[in-house]
Amino acid sequence: MKVLLAVSHVPDTTSKIRFVNKDSEFDKTDIQYIISPFDELALTRLLQIKEQIGGMHITAVTVGGADVDPTIRKALAIGADDAVRVDAEPTDALFVARQIAEVFKNGEFDFVMTGKESIDFTGNQVGEMVAEFLNIPSVASAASLELNGNIATIIREIDGGKEVIETPMPFVTSGQKGIAKEPRIPNMRGIMMARKKPLNVVPAVEQAAHTKVVKFTMPESRGACKMIDADNPAELIRLLHEEAKVL
């Protein structure tokens, strides 16, 4: 079984967010990059399944310049078997999804997995777009994935509950919290092997991006926290009603 895992390269969760170039670009100075945590959870789940059923080949794919190689090699260190980097700046979700769909078409994969969103743009878009480019089923926000032969059983979170979905291969699913408990920590052997695993760099196919960043802005800073006496929570309710007008 061959699985394509799409990973994105994002600033570490503790990063301070700053912008440059008249607030049109993210300031990469001193930023540590990681695999987006939801992608890491998805990979962890795939490895668990692989250990259970055997015979699974996991290809990690990402879109980016050579600067993202360490991030994709991290996926190899954790346990992906090989990797593909589509050599292009990831301009927008549509562009990225198209590239991943092309890699899928060229590789006889059985399904695609990714995280529900990258933690930088949090768009929740790429997985579903890949499915539509390939004209195959998709299940977003998967909180559980089990494989049974050619059928996947996926639990998807929906508003006010969850839905159990069965889909034949091929399909696309994006993992969210719960798909695996903790992201897997690579073992030392895996880290040393990462460079020995194939990382194929392929050119991008043409795909117009339809969105672009105009500028970034920071949230307005809040005033000082108004402290209320612990013996008088009724005062809090009054303020929430009369001052903040949220009750």
Add this chain to the structure above:
Amino acid sequence: MDFNLSEEHLMIQKAARDFARTELLPGVIERDDNAIKPIEQIKRMQELGFMGMMVDPKYGGGGMDTISYVLAMEEISKVDSSASVMMSVNNSLVCWGLENYGTEAQKQKYLVPLASGKAIGAFALSEPEAGSDATKQHTIAKDMGDHYVVNGIKNWITNGSDSQYYIVIAHTHPEKGHKGINAFIIEKDTPGFTVGPHENKMGMRGSHTHALMFQDCKVPKENRIGDDGFGFKFAMNTLNGGRIGIAAQALGIGQGALDLAIQYSKERKAFGKEIGHHQAIAFKLADMHTEMEAARLLIHKAAWLKDQHKDYGMAGAIAKYHAAEAAMHVTTEAVQIHGGYGYVKEYHVERLMRDAKLTQIYEGTSEIQQIVISRGLLRD
């Protein structure tokens, strides 16, 4: 000159950091409090390959350099130095000694399980009457022709009750002084070998330290490491490398305390501002950071020399001496910065301070490092 860490180094550092945060931090206070061994955690460290990092992959190790090892050591020691001392002994004393001086048969039989995480090892040099002065071994290994018979007591042995294999230093020819010393691999189940109760220590309480008793223990000839009389050199060479690991442990303990002190200094307010904005605290932090950064550079240099197969004896001693002293100072200051909170267990820094003390004592006290360093300076 290149101070950059490689991609693999960064990955190892991150893996060790993530492991320490997610798997060592939970319960670390309780384990220290009740002197509970981190058994499950050590098992995970074996799975992740932290217990045989530098061993050649053909013997089941990670095939990593010493820089990788000190990076992992620092991260793990920031959180739990009981786990890291167990790691240190297995990596830099037991595995390193066997890989460098063992026969192929010894490597296959002992190194492979030790490096691949299937067994733990201990290194037994200290005795009740012989700590820093390793030339005076009271443990005797009598040559009986086809085997040795070992009698004596070893003290302060890390991994004392967790190991399957023990490297034991003993005198075969007391009349020859240190040239009559040998090192042996003794298996846990050897008749006549018993492990005493663990010591009730001040710090690193999760790591159990034991006395080992040998009474007419029969040890096969093929379990001697190196030629007859090689034991002292074996022990000294092994400890040379071990110092780098303990230096990295001391660094981790100090850095862990410094990180907590910085965080606390940003959060805790006194006299209307964060205490970090009071110069008394700010300057302490500056000193602490400087000491830690110096320790790190000394350690990385010693590790680099070792990886380049250059003489690292002096560099290792300097690194260990400075890192241990710095760790003691930095952890004490971290407690001071935390004030009353620093003195209670919940805030971690008092534990780190107790742990730091041991780095000034074991694998060569600070005074022994001073001897090594000064002898190096005064040698003609």
Add this chain to the structure above:
Amino acid sequence: MSVLVYTENWDGKFKKATWELISYGKAIAEQLGVPVFALTIGDVADDQLNELGKYGAEKVYHVKGEKVSKFVAASYTHAISEVAKQVGAKVVMFDHNFTGRSLAPRLAVRLDAGTVSGVVALPSSYEPFVVKRSVYSGKAFVEMQIDSEVKILSLMPNSYKVSENPIPISIEAIDLDIADELLKAVPVRVEKIEGKIPLTEAEIIVSAGRGMKASDNWGMIEELASILGAGLACSRPVSDEGWRGHDEHVGQTGKLVHPNLYFAIGISGAIQHLAGVNSSKVMVAINNDVEAPFFEAAHYGIVGDAFEIVPKLIEAVKEFKAAQ
């Protein structure tokens, strides 16, 4: 030409988020000088459909039948795409909820359209078309320009005020042929959690952290949430400990939420947690540690023992509700 709003229904009913979406669509449509049409899929009674007119929808396209009785992303995308083409939609709108997150991206590929998800305000410009959304897990906002002919947006719940704009509405039933090819990923079972308010659309969220000490202590948190009509959430350590389900974990690696009012009880306020809740309009922190970072982010704070404060707060809310 039109603005087409996909109005999801829950067992045949619409919600406040639906009215927000229509109101938002109407405001855009006025700027573009085109009408707003709604599209709904599944069984919805006409009187409920007529409600859409109250907020400005001129017409509702109603797709129903056995083949669309269950949500399947591919088939719903197909249905919406067919209607969007038929009505010459310039802008297609979704709620940024679990359904919208599946449909908007798929539709964007279908229509070769630019899409921006989780929009939080009306476009700041129409030529070029620029909308605002939050990025970096709520640590910043970005203004995104969409250049394609058709634009697809998903609107963050609670970010646009409902405004009534009643006009007569017509209903047009649409009969669509859905190929079996599009019905592969089929829900075999739905488990509804009754009485629980989805966090992504909750106006008020009551969230509690490790300060609650044990899962047994959640009774008062549940009670407070219940009388406030609030969604229940928790911090990461709480879900990691298994005290509460992962579905309640909010924060950077859990759910990103944006209620009008967020109560953080016994949550210290780690940067990753704040990132997930920062776009709440008003935040209240209750913590016994005056140094808890959450007080830096909160609008209102109470320092003290949650076990004493929460019961008093419950009483205060009850009195407030009674007085209303």
